[in-house]
Amino acid sequence: MTLSCFRCGACGYRSTVVKAVCPRCGGTGGMAADSAARGRILDFVPVLFPPENLKELGRYVSVLVELDNGCHAFGVFRGDPAGLAVGAGVVVAQADEEKKIPFFDVAGPGA
Amino acid sequence: MTKRVAVIGTGMAPAGTSPVPSWDLFAIAAREALAEAGVPLSRIEALHLGNVYSDFTEAQTNMGPKALTAMGAAHLIPSVRYEAACASGSIAFRQGYLSILSGLYDVVLVGGTERLRAVPGSVVQQAMATSMDPTERNAGLTFAAYWAYVARAYARKHQLPEPRLQELLAAITVKNHAHGALNAKAHLQREVSRDDVMGSPVVAPPIRVMDCCPFSDGAAALVLASEEVARSCANPVWIAGSGQASGGFAIADHADLSTNPAIGRAAAEAFRQAGMGPADIDVLELHDCVNIHEVVCLESAGFFKEGEGIRAAEERRTYFDGDCPVNLSGGLKARGHPVGATGAYQLCEITRQLRGDFQGRRARDPHAGLAVNVGGTGTAVTVTILRKE
Numbered sequence: 001m002t003l004s005c006f007r008c009g010a011c012g013y014r015s016t017v018v019k020a021v022c023p024r025c026g027g028t029g030g031m032a033a034d035s036a037a038r039g040r041i042l043d044f045v046p047v048l049f050p051p052e053n054l055k056e057l058g059r060y061v062s063v064l065v066e067l068d069n070g071c072h073a074f075g076v077f078r079g080d081p082a083g084l085a086v087g088a089g090v091v092v093a094q095a096d097e098e099k100k101i102p103f104f105d106v107a108g109p110g111a
Numbered sequence: 112m113t114k115r116v117a118v119i120g121t122g123m124a125p126a127g128t129s130p131v132p133s134w135d136l137f138a139i140a141a142r143e144a145l146a147e148a149g150v151p152l153s154r155i156e157a158l159h160l161g162n163v164y165s166d167f168t169e170a171q172t173n174m175g176p177k178a179l180t181a182m183g184a185a186h187l188i189p190s191v192r193y194e195a196a197c198a199s200g201s202i203a204f205r206q207g208y209l210s211i212l213s214g215l216y217d218v219v220l221v222g223g224t225e226r227l228r229a230v231p232g233s234v235v236q237q238a239m240a241t242s243m244d245p246t247e248r249n250a251g252l253t254f255a256a257y258w259a260y261v262a263r264a265y266a267r268k269h270q271l272p273e274p275r276l277q278e279l280l281a282a283i284t285v286k287n288h289a290h291g292a293l294n295a296k297a298h299l300q301r302e303v304s305r306d307d308v309m310g311s312p313v314v315a316p317p318i319r320v321m322d323c324c325p326f327s328d329g330a331a332a333l334v335l336a337s338e339e340v341a342r343s344c345a346n347p348v349w350i351a352g353s354g355q356a357s358g359g360f361a362i363a364d365h366a367d368l369s370t371n372p373a374i375g376r377a378a379a380e381a382f383r384q385a386g387m388g389p390a391d392i393d394v395l396e397l398h399d400c401v402n403i404h405e406v407v408c409l410e411s412a413g414f415f416k417e418g419e420g421i422r423a424a425e426e427r428r429t430y431f432d433g434d435c436p437v438n439l440s441g442g443l444k445a446r447g448h449p450v451g452a453t454g455a456y457q458l459c460e461i462t463r464q465l466r467g468d469f470q471g472r473r474a475r476d477p478h479a480g481l482a483v484n485v486g487g488t489g490t491a492v493t494v495t496i497l498r499k500e
Contacts, residue, residue, distance in 0.1 A: 015361070017246045023359075045259040045315050047251065052237050054251060062251045062315075064260065064363060072363035074250040086267075100249040 003092045003102050005071040006031035014071035016102070036067035038107060041088045044077060054101070063104055065090055075102035116211045117347035118497065120148025120334035121459035126298040126447035128228045129328035133165055134174065136330035137224035138181040144220070148334040148344065152182060155334070156216040158190040159207040161199030161223030162451040167238035168230045178224065194451070196242040196486030197400065199223055200331065201454025201493040205353050207335050217340050222332035223452035235326050239450075242487040244360050255323070257362060257488050258401040259315040265369040265403060266317070269418040273317050280322050281308035282425040283402040284444055290431060291441020294471035296456075298327045298447025322402045324442070329449030331456040348462045351387065351479065352496035354380030358489045374411035374483060377494040381481070382413075385496045389413045392496070393477030394464045395435065396457035398485040399442040405429075408483045409437070412494060431472040439464065439472040454484035458495060465499050 006018045010027035018031050042064045050057055054076075061077040061084065077084060078093055089107035096103065122143025124136045131139075137160065145152055160178055165171045175190030193203040200223025207221035227235045240248045243257070266276040285305055291297040303321065311321035341347040354377035359365060382388055389412070399405035409420035414435055423429045429437035440446040440460040443453060461480035463469035474480075479498040485491065 015364075023361075023364075043260055043263055045256045045263065047253055047256050047315050048312075049253075049255065049314055051240060051248070051253050052233050053240075053249070057251075060251060062253075062256045074247050074252045074363055076251040100246065102250055 001092045001094060002035040002037045003067065003073065003095055005034040005036055005067065005069060007034045014069060016071060016073045034069055036069045036071060036092070038089065038091050039065040039067035041084070041086055041090055042066050042072070043086055044084055063090070065104055073102055075104045078103045079105035114212050114214070115338040116208050116350045117336055117338065117341035117344070118333050118350065118458070118462045119336045119341050119344040119347050120144040120150070121462050122147065122332045123296050123456055123459050124330045125296050126327045126329035126449055126456070129226055132169055133162065133224040133226040133330065134177045134181040136226065136328065137178045137222065137332065138183070140222060140330040140332040141182050141220055144332040144334050150218060150334060152184055154218050155188060155220045157188055157207070157210060157219045159193065159203040159210070159219060159221040160190065161193050161203035161455060162225060163194055163196060163199050164225065164227060164235070164238045164450060167234060168227050195491040197398065197448070197450050198454055198484045198486030198491040198493055199451040200456070201458065201482065201484035201495060202355065202491065204333060204455060204458055204495065205355055205493055208350050208353055211335055211337050217337040219335050220332060221335055221455070222330065223455040224330035225449040225451040226328045227326040227450065228328050232326070244362065247362055252362065253315070255315040255318055258403060259318045261368045261407065262317050262403040264367065265406065265421070268369050269421070271421070277309060277317050277319070278305070279421045279425055280402045281305045283399065283405050284308045284321055286424040286430055287399060287438050287442040287444040290439045290472045291445020294441050294446055297441045297445050298325055299441070299445045318401060324400050324444045324448040327447030327449040329447060329452045329456065331452050331459045333455060333458060333462070346466050348465050348497050348499060350495070351498045352381035352383070352385035354378060354384070354494045356492045358492065360490055362488055369407070370417065371407055371411045371489045371492070373489060373492040374408060374485065374494065375413070377492045378412035378483070381494040381496045385498070387479060387496060392479050392481045393436070394439065394461065394474035394480040395437045396440060396460055396482040397437055397442065398483050399438060399444050400448060402444065404485070405437065405442065408485070412483055431474060436474045439469070439474060454482070454493065457482035457484055458497070461497050465497060
């Protein structure tokens with residue numbers, strides 16, 4: 001499972017959203033498709049009152065992840081909370097294309 | 112720029128729960144401001160109005176003319192609505208200020224209005240989420256989670272254990288309620304204890320319910336005038352500096368959430384225009400939508416070094432009788448947060464502090480005051496400095 005990312009051909013800026021103009025260098029040459037399957041947790045926050053658009057998740061943990069390709073992305077952690085720690089390795093567990101929710105889980109041994 | 116512009120009148124509807132729509136609320140505030148200024152409505156040449164969520168919460172757009180009509184304006188002056196999330200009111204103020212500086216007008220009415228409490232909280236929450244990056248909100252980031260990320264980043268950077276961080280944050284809430292308890296226009300006119308705050312439910316750790324401000328209804332208005340007009344007014348308060356800056360929209364791209372460079376930039380511009388520095392400011396209104404943001408404002412605007420602003424409330428330095436009085440209105444936490452009007456309330460409150468007629472806790476003989484108003488996830492920022500003659 002991978003998460004779609006995009007990379008500016010001019011400066012290398014990465015984002016999970018394709019942008020018409022690179023916000024870092026102003027380049028308009030387009031962003032190439034990229035992807036990542038793994039990353040590490042930069043920080044995480046339990047969300048005890050989920051918003052309307054994510055009510056069906058119940059309580060969840062928001063994670064900010066630095067993917068292995070350097071892209072930063074928010075997502076929802078769906079693994080064992082005991083594995084949550086800043087710097088911990090995670091894998092992309094699911095990318096809900098309809099709701100655009102990236103889900104992450106703890107990286108297993110050797111991942 | 113050699114022209115000067117003054118605040119010659121202020122008006123505030125009580126913040127809280129309003130039985131009337133936002134345009135009528137603004138009419139109440141505007142009439143108070145006009146009466147204070149001693150000018151008739153017919154003297155107003157333009158209206159600059161901050162409002163954010165009337166589309167969602169009142170099914171009403173085209174708010175400029177709507178508010179003018181509610182005021183009883185029979186003449187067809189220009190009116191415009193500004194939307195910049197929670198900074199809308201102060202940006203309307205700034206645009207009115209710039210329109211006088213440009214020489215186009217001599218007397219304008221500025222302010223903000225909002226009514227959020229007539230609809231379910233879930234509607235307000237969904238409306239507020241539209242002020243964030245859509246990719247990030249779809250990925251599970253909420254405003255509460257954003258402030259928790261900010262607080263965690265601050266604690267990590269300054270090596271504060273979470274229980275100690277929560278104690279220090281609670282001291283800010285206690286201080287703002289102590290001030291707001293005496294403000295007759297405040298939404299929550301009551302004192303609270305540290306135990307009240309620490310015992311309130313956790314929303315997104317380390318942030319608790321009582322670390323956060325309420326959503327409020329409210330409206331505030333100010334009459335601004337050119338120096339030629341203001342000279343004949345009883346008690347003008349001068350606009351000494353007005354800075355505005357924008358922050359990056361995508362939170363994931365921010366290198367350090369514990370500070371806000373946009374606040375620093377807007378403050379530097381306001382101080383440059385005023386020929387002042389933080390030591391010259393006697394009273395502040397800061398954007399404490401969540402108490403950690405009072406700290407971010409204090410440090411990013413240069414009032415405290417990084418890592419020191421968090422202790423200011425516990426050390427009583429930001430109380431009304433401290434060396435850096437902050438949020439004597441009660442701030443967003445106790446005065447309330449009528450989103451599009453909040454920045455206008457701050458500027459009314461600073462004006463009244465400087466005139467010495469603020470009905471609540473007052474600073475000791477202040478000569479200059481400063482307001483920081485911030486919208487979205489730190490993305491729209493104004494810093495305004497007012498001073499007496």
